[in-house]
Amino acid sequence: MIKMLHSGWAYITLIILIFAVVNAIIGLNSKKEFTDKDLRISLFTLIVAHIQLIIGFIAFFVSAQFEYVLDNGMGAAMKEPAIRLFVVEHPLMMILAITLITMGFSKHKKQNTDKGKFKTIALYYGLGLLFVLSRIPWSQWLSF
Numbered sequence: 001m002i003k004m005l006h007s008g009w010a011y012i013t014l015i016i017l018i019f020a021v022v023n024a025i026i027g028l029n030s031k032k033e034f035t036d037k038d039l040r041i042s043l044f045t046l047i048v049a050h051i052q053l054i055i056g057f058i059a060f061f062v063s064a065q066f067e068y069v070l071d072n073g074m075g076a077a078m079k080e081p082a083i084r085l086f087v088v089e090h091p092l093m094m095i096l097a098i099t100l101i102t103m104g105f106s107k108h109k110k111q112n113t114d115k116g117k118f119k120t121i122a123l124y125y126g127l128g129l130l131f132v133l134s135r136i137p138w139s140q141w142l143s144f
């Protein structure tokens, strides 16, 4: 159940994150005013990403990969690329990605100009997106 939720929510997270980055880049390039709509897009993305983080933690503790660590130890898990991906690489990169998104949201509020706000969102959310894209288990995710 949790695995399905984590897998399904990942679509929403990815789509809204791409949308927020594209929206910020368009806003920056067209020198638009940073409106309430832009704030809501950034905030909604932050919330969706945090929900995915929580689901991810639950998915982690009920996963076969975590059970493998409990049974065989961390050393053995690190030697298995398929296990290491879900025990270390994927969670670490996703936590970093969501940290970047959170920093971006908090820093954009301190900017006084529309350009500064769009630029901060584009940069931090954009980096977060790259981190997410780099460690999504694509073949497993899209295999059904």
Ligand code: HEM
Binding pocket: 003, 006, 007, 010, 013, 014, 049, 052, 053, 056, 057, 059, 060, 061, 063, 064, 065, 086, 087, 090, 091, 094, 095, 097, 098, 132, 136, 137, 140, 141
């Ligand atoms: C933006 C954040 C995240 C995204 C977009 C994301 C995305 C995904 C995707 C697409 C899968 C493959 C699902 C499938 O096979 O159908 C997956 C699996 C997994 N994720 Fe995440 N994830 C995120 C955060 C996290 C975090 C923070 C953790 C742990 C702390 C985590 C732990 C796991 C685990 C353990 C699996 C494997 C589940 C299994 O095969 O039993 N994820 N994730």
